[in-house]
Amino acid sequence: MEAEPHSLSIPSHRLRLTGAFGIVWAICLTNWMWIQLDWQVVTWCQAIVFAASLPISIAWIRWARSPKQRHPITLCIVLTIAFVFLWQLSVFSYDLAEWDIARTQLARVGTAALFFVGLAWIVWGVERASQQFESQRQAARAEMPIVLDPNTEAQAFDQATDQRSNHPLDPEAWYYGGHTPKLNQSVAALASYSIAFMLMFLVFTQMGGCRELYEMPAGGGQQQTISQTVKVQKVIKKKYVINPFSAISFKVPPIDEVKLQLTEITKHAYTVGYGQGAGAGFAGGTKQGQVRFIRLEYAGGDWDQDFGIGADVNMLIEYGVRTKQKVAKRTESRTIVQLKNFPAEKSPPMVYLTGQRNISLSDSEVKILREYLLEKHGMIFGDNGGSDGFHNQFVGMMNRVLPNVRPSRIPLDDMIHRVPFQIPFLPYVAPHGGKDALGWRVDGRLVCYYHPGDIGDAWTDDHSGVSPEIYEACYQLGTNVIFYAHAEYSKWLFSRQQRKK
Amino acid sequence: MVVLAATAKEVSDMTQRLQRNANPFSPEGTTANSLGREPQDGGYPQNPKPRRGDTMPCGGRVVSPLRSSVRFAQTRTWGLRPRLLHAAAPRLRDHSIALVIAMIGCLSSIPTASAARLDELSLERWAKLREVERYQLNIAEKYYRDKNYKVAVSEYEKFLTLYEGSEGAPYAQLKWSLCKIELRQQNTAIKEGFQSVIDYWPDSPEAVAAAYYIGRGYKDIGEVRKAKKAYQVVLDDHPKHLSAVYAVVDLIDITTIDDDVETRVKLWKRLTFDTERTRESTNHCVRASQQLATYSFERGLFNDGVKALETTYSDEQAVYQVSNHARGPVSRLVSKDETKNKGEQIADQGVAWIRQQIPTDRSTPEAKQAALNHWYYMADLQAAARREEKVAEIYDQALKAFGANDKTLQRLGDWYKSITKYDQARQQYAKFENKIEAQNQIAYSYRQQQNYEAAVQAYQRNVAADPDNQAKWSSEVANAYREARKYDQAIAIYNELMKTDSENADRWLWLMATSYRDGGKHKEAIGYYRQCNNFPSNYQEMAGCHRALKEYGEAVILYNQIVGGAPKTAPWAMLQIGYTNEQAGKKESAIKAFQQVCKNFPKDRYASQAHAHLQTKYKITVTLGGAKDE
Structure with a gap:
């Protein structure tokens, strides 16, 4: 690319305004990605700020395309910056619309696109710099004194060209070698850029500094089975005393004709929760806290099976309706590595893991999961999404995570099957991994509940066509598992607080 | 007692x-x-x-x-x-x-x-x-x-x-x-x-049993700590009771989960040496003594292993058990360079100990055989230690001391085969007194080497030499042909067997049909399967052949007959109807069939397959089905 010197005449007020907007945008982005204040005002502000990036980007692009400023480089710079803003706006919009799969795909495609855009700039920059170095070298050669002796001239020329610099943008730098310096420089630039991009990606998505918090809804309640009461209301039909000799003919009803009207009322005889506190919730929770449904992302299989088509969010809504606890508006997903971002007393009490193919975990992921279950008092809610192969994968994964714990069949009279709903049988959609729920217990606490028969399919909008009895029981079982995890977490928080005192 | x-x-x-x-x-x-x-x-x-x-x-x-x-x-x-x-x-x-x-x-x-x-x-x-x-x-x-x-x-x-x-x-x-x-x-x-x-009838025999069952119940639901506590109560309160034996057995299992070797050894010793062996407890004690012996051999403690086994076995049985339980540890130890010496040491100690036990009485054939068995056990132990020379040496000594007999030669030949020396193995088999069995072993060794021509020749020698068992050897020839994928020759033999051995006609029919199927002649296979009487297996095979011939309608009819006539196979057949319709390009019929599997047999494992297939292949979420495990 030929370098063309040009001057930019950017109005200072426009630049200042855009700079201010950029700062606000960065703050909003930080909150959206990491802090995640879920107040309605904040959400609205975020939406306005992100939406404002669209007209601002359009205005800048129009400015760059205007006949006054028509310059390809200026246009490219503007387009690149606008791409970042618009990509973020699109991801945010999908997130708001709860199109989770589209959001995930867009985030991935956008990351790849950003990589290539960056790479294009690197290529341009390196080329431009090397041309500059080359022209400087040409100028130096031109300034050389004319010597009549051809041998001396050759020596001087060699000296001038052999003065290789250490500058990485100079293709004649000594470390690029003598044979194919240009190629070597390009490879080095590509490698450096790729590593730098990967590191930045890790910093933004995985590594420290991206602290996340999970807070349970504040409140209290008892860990008991919901009682059902049946109210019997007797409706006695009106009886008429009739003169049998009356001229009017009446149909005489039987004297004791009584119509019973039975009304089944399921009322919460107590507040569903754990600990002392007003309203349904958990001791150790916070005012802005809420029950969230987090799906675990893993490599090797289809962690996102049925993700974003109602299953998880239906369960979360049903949980809220049945327990009267505050629940999140939408469901989420996190990678295993991201579990590390949650601090010990503010980590999710339960994560949901499903699929029907392989589960491939690295040693560090196994370690993170072990730490999550044992030290952060978490729980995995496993669900076999469709094959006996997944059953073996899941059990194998748990054997790696907890080698000294053997899975056992969870009894039907276990706490998790009784509270808040009494479940006298194990409901399933299809017996992919047998007909028994398996549990991994540590010190009496279930750290993993494994459902063998695709409970998630019963939560979908169409309930997979199973009978109402089954999908109702599946919702109840899901509620029980979520509640169990939160109640156990609450107990643990309480005991830690007591110990601190 | x-x-x-x-x-x-x-x-x-x-x-x-x-x-x-x-x-x-x-x-x-x-x-x-x-x-x-x-x-x-x-x-x-x-x-x-x-x-x-x-x-x-x-x-x-x-x-x-x-x-x-x-x-x-x-x-x-x-x-x-x-x-x-x-x-x-x-x-x-x-x-x-x-x-x-x-x-x-x-x-x-x-x-x-x-x-x-x-x-x-x-x-x-x-x-x-x-x-x-x-x-x-x-x-x-x-x-x-x-x-x-x-x-x-x-x-x-x-x-x-x-x-x-x-x-x-x-x-x-x-x-x-x-x-x-x-x-x-x-x-x-x-x-x-x-x-x-326990609370209401503390002195009843059931109270002791209940104490044990509490531990067992806790163990079954994964409450290991409570289980341990309950078992300890049984061991403390009723150490001589049968419940205590069961408690120890369960505790051994728990130590396996906890990887607590020290406690496990203690418990093994308790069952091996300190527990009275009654009708109910003997099996557990025997198993514990064997596990303790294996553990001792693995650790290089040969005498401890022998002591453990001697609590259960005596005389030749003890020798056999020592050899049997030492083989595994020796094999594992010599497989690693760092433990090779220990493994060889155990093998040497074992051989020396067995040699000491060889009875001197060889007056009767039984006593002679008992003495000869000791040589076999020594050879087995050396074979586990991968010392080929010593194994050959022991067999040579045995052959010199007791003369050649088929059993010794068979063992020697089998050992040669185990180290892939097939020719030497066949040399030993050829020395058999029973020439029919010799040819049988030679033929089998050729089959193991996939040298089917030579195997057929050996079997055919038996066909000629053993007219009483002609059918048996002929069928072996046919089997060798099938393994060599020479289905026509195999079918010709089965045809002959149909005539000469009509008592087993069903078996030959089935094998003939299978040979036709494997040889790709599906029409002929269907004809022979139809003559078999083992419904629904023959219908399953016939349907498979029809599918291979792309006669999907015929296959579906047969599967439907299986659904109607064999309730146990019905879920499988219904699933196959789905797959067959899918192959025939009848998408809607296939979906219906898969949904039928889910709906009619929701507890069956084939419902799981149908459900997953509907979701992955057709992206259909309404799969029907759903059940409860009561």
Whole structure:
């Protein structure tokens, strides 16, 4: 690319305004990605700020395309910056619309696109710099004194060209070698850029500094089975005393004709929760806290099976309706590595893991999961999404995570099957991994509940066509598992607080 | 040790009563039971906890004062189930027969493995039950045996309500708890069942069993810490009881999970050296001694391993067991460079020890064989240590000392095969006295090397030399041809066998059909499968052939016949209908068939396949199905 010197005449007020907007945008982005204040005002502000990036980007692009400023480089710079803003706006919009799969795909495609855009700039920059170095070298050669002796001239020329610099943008730098310096420089630039991009990606998505918090809804309640009461209301039909000799003919009803009207009322005889506190919730929770449904992302299989088509969010809504606890508006997903971002007393009490193919975990992921279950008092809610192969994968994964714990069949009279709903049988959609729920217990606490028969399919909008009895029981079982995890977490928080005192 | 405590008269009285009560549904029993006429004259064993009017765990109420009768110790039980005697009762005619039965009862105390011995009622205590009690208990037992646990629970509850003071009450409570275990209500079983047995009848034999079952229940639901605690209580309170043996066995299992080798070895030693071996405990002790021996050999402690095995075996059996249990550890140890020396050391010690045990008496053929066996065991041990020269040397010595015989040559040949020296193996087989078996072994070794031509030749020599077993050798020739994928030759032989060995015609038909199928001649295969009588297997194969011929309609008809005629195979056949329709391009019919599998057989594993297929292939979420495991 030929370098063309040009001057930019950017109005200072426009630049200042855009700079201010950029700062606000960065703050909003930080909150959206990491802090995640879920107040309605904040959400609205975020939406306005992100939406404002669209007209601002359009205005800048129009400015760059205007006949006054028509310059390809200026246009490219503007387009690149606008791409970042618009990509973020699109991801945010999908997130708001709860199109989770589209959001995930867009985030991935956008990351790849950003990589290539960056790479294009690197290529341009390196080329431009090397041309500059080359022209400087040409100028130096031109300034050389004319010597009549051809041998001396050759020596001087060699000296001038052999003065290789250490500058990485100079293709004649000594470390690029003598044979194919240009190629070597390009490879080095590509490698450096790729590593730098990967590191930045890790910093933004995985590594420290991206602290996340999970807070349970504040409140209290008892860990008991919901009682059902049946109210019997007797409706006695009106009886008429009739003169049998009356001229009017009446149909005489039987004297004791009584119509019973039975009304089944399921009322919460107590507040569903754990600990002392007003309203349904958990001791150790916070005012802005809420029950969230987090799906675990893993490599090797289809962690996102049925993700974003109602299953998880239906369960979360049903949980809220049945327990009267505050629940999140939408469901989420996190990678295993991201579990590390949650601090010990503010980590999710339960994560949901499903699929029907392989589960491939690295040693560090196994370690993170072990730490999550044992030290952060978490729980995995496993669900076999469709094959006996997944059953073996899941059990194998748990054997790696907890080698000294053997899975056992969870009894039907276990706490998790009784509270808040009494479940006298194990409901399933299809017996992919047998007909028994398996549990991994540590010190009496279930750290993993494994459902063998695709409970998630019963939560979908169409309930997979199973009978109402089954999908109702599946919702109840899901509620029980979520509640169990939160109640156990609450107990643990309480005991830690007591110990601190 | 089982002690016979009942006298002949007691047994006689009992059997007479049993004769009267032979039919558990007799009108006499029903009337007495249904009217509840029986006075509540029974009582509870000494126990300070329950008081008059207390609610019993299963709905009954304590109404009578405690009876200070002598409790029957577990050692006084016969181990005979009441139902066995009950079934035998109608045939008992007099006291002498009763005595014979009692003798049989004694003799039946030969050690056998039975974890269910704890849940039995002794015959003495059974004799103390009144007729109505036995009647009610029999009903409950019947449902328990039929695995109808829900009904059994209510029948045991009824027993406890009606006859709470009965001698059989703790037994009924124990069985009630076991029913709850079967119904997967372990927590209820432990807290309301087994614990109640201990609380209300602490001196009954069932209390000891209940203490063990509490540990077992906790272990089954993964409450390892509570299980350990419960087992420890059993070991402390009843160290000599059978429950303690079971507790130790379960604790060994827990140490495997915890990877606690030290405790495991202690427990193995307890079972091996310190536990009295009775009919019920022997198997566990034997297994523990074997595991301890293997562990000792693995650690290089040869003498400790031998000592452990000598608690169970003697003479030649001990030698065999030492060789058998040392082979694994030796093989594992020599496979690693760092432990190779230890493995070879164990092998040397083992060989030296076996050599010491070789009997000098070789006067009879049996004694000679017993002595020869010692050489085999030494050779096995050296083979495990991968010392080929020493193995060959031992076999040479054996052949010199005892002369060549087919068994020794067979072992030597097999060993050569194990180290892939097939030619040397065949040289040994060729020396057999039994030339037919020699050719059989030679042919088999050729088949292992996939040299089918040579195998066929060897088998054909047997066809000629052994006319009595011509069919057997001919079928082996055919098998070799099939392995070599020469289906036409195999079919020709099966055709011949159809004529010469018509008794096994079905078998030859099936093999012929299979050969046609494997050879890609599906039409002919269908014809022969049709002649077979093993429905639905032949229909399954026929349908498979039709699918290979792309005659999907025919295949679906056959699968439908399987659905109608073989209920056990119906889910599979229905799933295959789906796959066949899919192959035929009938998408909608395929989807319907898969949904039918889910809907009609929701508990079957094929429903799982259909469900997953609908989701992955067709992206259909409404798969139907859904069930509950009750």
